Amino acid sequence: MAAPNDNDLIARLEQHDIRASAQRVAIARYVLATEDHPSADEVWKAVTPDFPMVSRATVYNTLQLFTEKGLLRQLVLAEGCIVYDPKVEPHHHFVDDETGAIEDIPWTALRVGKVDELEGVDVRDYMVVVRGRRKGRRR
Amino acid sequence: MAAPNDNDLIARLEQHDIRASAQRVAIARYVLATEDHPSADEVWKAVTPDFPMVSRATVYNTLQLFTEKGLLRQLVLAEGCIVYDPKVEPHHHFVDDETGAIEDIPWTALRVGKVDELEGVDVRDYMVVVRGRRKGRRR
DNA sequence: CCACGGATTTAGACTACGTCCAAATATCGG
DNA sequence: CCGATATTTGGACGTAGTCTAAATCCGTGG
Structure with a gap:
């Protein structure tokens, strides 16, 4: 670079x-x-x-x-911008692009591999964040 | 509930x-x-x-x-709290708990499965967000 | 070369969100 | 009931983001 x-x-x-x-x-x-x-x-x-x-x-x-125009990506990951989740056990999240609503995805609905192979980090927690839109919505 | x-x-x-x-x-x-x-x-x-x-x-x-006390989890996912990433191709992210710094993880370093089996959603994009701390840092 | 019109930029007002602190208040053990 | 500790309060403060109307820039056609 x-x-x-x-x-x-x-x-x-x-x-x-x-x-x-x-x-x-x-x-x-x-x-x-x-x-x-x-x-x-x-x-x-x-x-x-x-x-x-x-x-x-x-x-x-x-x-x-x-x-x-596709030169940048927006990530919804800004430090200090916190949202609370009463479900403390591990799970993934779906973020609706249209509404911004956050929904839970059960841990077992997705599979994540090779996290333990990451070098140089102590992993405390991880999750998949899926973005998209719900199907079958009145537009 | x-x-x-x-x-x-x-x-x-x-x-x-x-x-x-x-x-x-x-x-x-x-x-x-x-x-x-x-x-x-x-x-x-x-x-x-x-x-x-x-x-x-x-x-x-x-x-x-x-x-x-473990009753809630904080998620760094608040809508409207945006950060920009000049790397537009898919990749995952690591967030350092101590500093809040966000680092890239190459797409191939992790494996995610069963995303196509999610029901009721059109997936536009997904990523793994890993939280933890870097090893071998002067404390 | 100039004038025109759309594209771009500007300052600053405004709002929302989060933090901080010293003072007031509530609660517990004895 | 009292004093000590934990909790809550309001309000000042700072920062981040949005919005708008006006100013400016710049390519184009005349």
């Missing part, structure tokens, strides 16, 4: 049908190269020192645009 | 070393019986109509307490 130069970035944006404005390139420079998983606000904070006058709204809009 | 009466709830709290105050029972009444996966604020909003003067701080503290 060698730091791409701006021409590469611009080409990449245009391949995805995105007009390459200065702000968008500045945002892409950071967010397309990072190993982190930044929140929108973290992206804003990271971009701002180099490009002092990007407004928050632009960063939020741009990240949304990049996601629609 | 027949609505448990207050005596059951009180017994359950005490089994977990929690003193059963009126506020705690009111919170437990909702959060231990729900099928939803409410955020702390949603719990507060749910409890407040029946028990008008519970402060937000109490709800937050109590949920934290219930979690420590």
Whole structure:
């Protein structure tokens, strides 16, 4: 992931049908190269020192645009954003894309293998998170 | 999940070393019986109509307490809490419990089975979320 | 070269959510 | 009943995210 130069970035944006404005390139420079998983606000904070006058709204809009165009993925995994589950035994979760509702999936409904082969980590807990939509819903 | 009466709830709290105050029972009444996966604020909003003067701080503290005592689980899955990932191809994630850092796990490092057997859902995407701590870290 | 119109960006107001703290209150053991 | 401890309170505070109307940018056709 060698730091791409701006021409590469611009080409990449245009391949995805995105007009390459200065702000968008500045945002892409950071967010397309990072190993982190930044929140929108973290992206804003990271971009701002180099490009002092990007407004928050632009960063939020741009990240949304990049996601629609397939340059980024949104993960619902932000630390500090907690939801409580009264079912304490292990189970998996389904998240409905339309409503955001979270539903339980029984532990035995899915099979996960090779977790014990992961290197360098003490696993406390794991689960599968499935995203999609429920079938047979009135649209 | 027949609505448990207050005596059951009180017994359950005490089994977990929690003193059963009126506020705690009111919170437990909702959060231990729900099928939803409410955020702390949603719990507060749910409890407040029946028990008008519970402060937000109490709800937050109590949920934290219930979690420590094993009555609840915290899920980092709150809708609207988004983090961006420039790696758009499928992969899994590891979340470090100490730092909250999110790291990628290659798709092939884990094996997930039976996803296609899930009933009633169109799966768009799925991943394993592993939580734990990295080994061999200076503490 | 200029003017036009759509695309993009902007500042800042606004809301929601979560944290923190010192003071008030409730509860328990003796 | 008393004092000590546990619990709750309200309200101030900070941060993250949304929204909007106005300003600006930029490619295109004339």
